[in-house]
Amino acid sequence: MNADDLRYRNDLEQANALSEEREVKRVTEWLDKQEAEGSTGLRRQLLATSVRLSRKMAPDIYKLSDECVERLSMDTPLELYVFNSAQFNAMCFKPEEGRVFVMFSSSLLEGFTPKELQFVMGHEFGHHIYNHHEIPIGYLVKGRQRPDPKLALRLFAWSRNAEISADRAGAYCANDMHSVASALFKLSSGLTGDIVKFNLDEFLKQVSDMEMIDSEPDKDAPQGDWFSTHPFSPLRVKALQLFFGSNLMDEKGTSVDDMDVGVQRLMSLMEPSYLDARSDAAIAMRNLLFAGGLVVADASNGITEAEIEVFEQFFEKGDVSDKLNVNRIREELPQRIQRAKEQATETQCMQVMRDICVIAMAEGDVTVEERNVLNSIADGLGISRTFICQTIEQDCEPD
Ligand SMILES: [Zn+2]
Structure with a gap:
C-alpha cells in the first residue's frame, strides 16, 4: 500500500x-x-x-x-x-x-x-x-x-x-480502531485516568445526534453542545470508522468511493456550504455572515474603503446594497440574527458563528470591541460564548 x-x-x-x-x-x-x-x-x-x-x-x-x-x-x-x-x-x-x-x-x-502513540505519530x-x-x-x-x-x-x-x-495515516500505523478512537477522546477531553471510561459507541452516538438534528430542523433540538465541547473529534472518529470499514484496511470492505461519499456527508456538517446554496436558510446565514463580519470589522478602528471593497468582492451582487452603509447594517444586525435563528438549524447557526470568528481572526488579533460584537451575536443566536473562545483561540497551524 x-x-x-x-x-x-x-x-x-x-x-x-x-x-x-x-x-x-x-x-x-x-x-x-x-x-x-x-x-x-x-x-x-x-x-x-x-x-x-x-x-x-x-x-x-x-x-x-x-x-x-x-x-x-x-x-x-x-x-x-x-x-x-x-x-x-x-x-x-x-x-x-x-x-x-x-x-x-x-x-x-x-x-x-x-498504539495510541502510534496513531499520534502517524x-x-x-x-x-x-x-x-x-x-x-x-x-x-x-x-x-x-x-x-x-x-x-x-x-x-x-x-x-x-x-x-x-x-488516516495515523490509523494505518496504529491499525486498531479502538486505540485510534481512545487517542482522539484523550486528546479532546484531556482525560486518561479511570474516572471516565471511554466508550466508542457512546462517542459515536454524538455524531448520530448531530446528523439527526441537522436533518430535522423543525424538531426541537436538544441543547446540543457537541459543536462547542468537542468541536471536531466525534466526526473524526466516525470518519475513521468508515476508513477501517473500507477496502484500504479490509479486503472485503467498501470501495474508497463509497467511503468518501460517507466522509463528505460528515464533513458537510462543518463546511460553509451555505455560501453558495439558494435555500432560505442559506440566504439568512449569508446575510448574517455578511453583516456580522462587517460590523466586527468596523468595531475597533472603523472600516476602511479597502476593507469594504473586500467584502463587496466576497459577496454576490444583490447581497450588498448599492451603497454600503455600515451604520444601517449595524442597526439591521439584530433582525438578521433573528432571521438566521428562525431559518437555520442550531448546527448551521454555529457554522455561521464560527465563520464570523474566522473573518474576525483574518483581520488580525481580535480586540475587546470586536469580541463584544461577537458575544452579542452569539447571545442573539443562543450559542455559548465559550464557543467563540474555542474558535478564535484554536491554532490554525496543523498539529
Ligand atoms: Zn493534525
Whole structure:
C-alpha cells in the first residue's frame, strides 16, 4: 500500500486549488526567499526549549516510530523532541536541512498507550508526507496582509480535510480502531485516568445526534453542545470508522468511493456550504455572515474603503446594497440574527458563528470591541460564548 492512496481526496483537490491562488503563491514565495537566505533557526530553537529524544534515551518510542516510518515508507530523517506540558499535544514542522522535526508533550508520551502513540505519530508523519506545510495557513491568516474572507474560510475548510488525511495515516500505523478512537477522546477531553471510561459507541452516538438534528430542523433540538465541547473529534472518529470499514484496511470492505461519499456527508456538517446554496436558510446565514463580519470589522478602528471593497468582492451582487452603509447594517444586525435563528438549524447557526470568528481572526488579533460584537451575536443566536473562545483561540497551524 502506498501512503498516498490513503489521502482524503478532498484534501488533495483543495490543496491543489489553494496552491494556485495568487495570495497563497505570494506568501509561499516570500517564505521560500526567507528560507533561502538562511535557515529559520528552528532546530536551534527546539534544542534550546525542548529535549531531543535520542535512541538510547527513548528506545521504546523509537521502536514505535520506526514501525510508523516503515509502514508509511517515509525516507526523510527524523528527530523527535519532548516538551514539558500537561496538555496532550504533538506537532510536526516543515522540514529544515533535510530533517523532519516532530514534538510531543511530556504528558502525551506518558499518558498514551503504545498504539495510541502510534496513531499520534502517524498523524504527524501524515502532515509531512502529504506536504500540508506547503500551504502556509498560519502566515496567510495571521500575516500582515489579511486574506479576503472567502479565502480564509476556504483555508480553514481545507485544514479540516487535511486532518482527515493525517488521521488516516495515523490509523494505518496504529491499525486498531479502538486505540485510534481512545487517542482522539484523550486528546479532546484531556482525560486518561479511570474516572471516565471511554466508550466508542457512546462517542459515536454524538455524531448520530448531530446528523439527526441537522436533518430535522423543525424538531426541537436538544441543547446540543457537541459543536462547542468537542468541536471536531466525534466526526473524526466516525470518519475513521468508515476508513477501517473500507477496502484500504479490509479486503472485503467498501470501495474508497463509497467511503468518501460517507466522509463528505460528515464533513458537510462543518463546511460553509451555505455560501453558495439558494435555500432560505442559506440566504439568512449569508446575510448574517455578511453583516456580522462587517460590523466586527468596523468595531475597533472603523472600516476602511479597502476593507469594504473586500467584502463587496466576497459577496454576490444583490447581497450588498448599492451603497454600503455600515451604520444601517449595524442597526439591521439584530433582525438578521433573528432571521438566521428562525431559518437555520442550531448546527448551521454555529457554522455561521464560527465563520464570523474566522473573518474576525483574518483581520488580525481580535480586540475587546470586536469580541463584544461577537458575544452579542452569539447571545442573539443562543450559542455559548465559550464557543467563540474555542474558535478564535484554536491554532490554525496543523498539529
Ligand atoms: Zn493534525
